[in-house]
Amino acid sequence: MTNRKYLFLYLKTGGGHLAPARSVRSYLQTRYAGTIEPILVDGLEQAPRMIRFLLEDGYKHLQAYAQWLYALLYFLNKLPLIARFNTWIVGISVMPYLEQQILVQRPEKIVIFHFFLIKPVKDILARHGLAIPTLVVVTDPFTAHPLWFLDMKHRFIVFSDRLRDHCVRLGVEQKDVSVFPFVLDEKFNGIAENVPAGELKARLGFDPMKKLILIIGGADGMPRGKRLVKGLLKTDPEAEIAIVCGRNKRLRDKLVALKHRRGCENLKVLGYVSHVHELLRASDAVITKCGASICMETLLARKIPIVNNYLWEQEKGNVEFLCGNQIGIYERKIANIPAWIHTLLTDSQSYDRFNRNIDRAHLVNGVDMVSAFIMNFGTA
16 A cells, blocks of 8 residues: 655744654654655755755844844845745745655645745646645744735644634635644653653753753754853852753854863753753753744743743744743843742742643643644545
């Protein structure tokens, strides 16, 4: 029997588009091996080098070092003329490779995880007269860029009632918008179970008798990570500090040099890791940026995210969700973060209040529900 192929299309403009695609693929592979073959396709795989650099490296550098410019570009792309022009430029760059993949793989379904891929896929299917069911997964849970909805004649998956209502106000048919909990990898299920944190700390190379402060900002590292570390070393020298730099080699090199220069045995500098779920479970305090995935991962671990950074306007809704439900803290000033950490680690009433609010939010991983919807989508 031939496997049914599903194409999951994404771009590596940050980890927020790839992570949900990878999570759903992993879920389907685990449960339906031999029946369904989910295939991840990077739309920029064969794109011109300049386009790839601008979209991938440009995003990474702007969010780390020039967020004001990122915000300006985000705003400019909300203007219809600029939005359509940029969609056209990216479209002609990715279309040859996408067309090849669609014609060679002949998928049963196509799931799109990035707004720049919506139009080229539609044009390819129309050109070849292919009636392949296509689904768009809007990876921004609360404040989605208008580029997702340049063409509203699609079926959408969104991750909040707030965004569903926004889609309907824009003119998307309500029947074409399905709401599910945010999608994470299955390994984040149950990470808040009663496993001794000290045991996890020891397994991961930390001192089980010390508090662990985790700084983590996603695959591209934590903006202003060095300043955060220096502030914590100064104000809380007894705690262990672990910072995940992801693929940000520049940040990692700076912190390794700082560690050796100061002889900081309590500082652990990590690169890209696959055991984020264990680090979160072992931690006593978590400092992060406000990407959707890392915030939800932190909350599912029943840890309270202290958010020091977010991208306007893309992640603005994430901050509003955390603060509005009193399940996280937004503190822009690095100098004030040690005081928040001290409060969470020493004031049990404050800590418990945040945790009760997390419980009331009833957060779950939506990977199983989204996977089931994709399997049933487009079937007679």
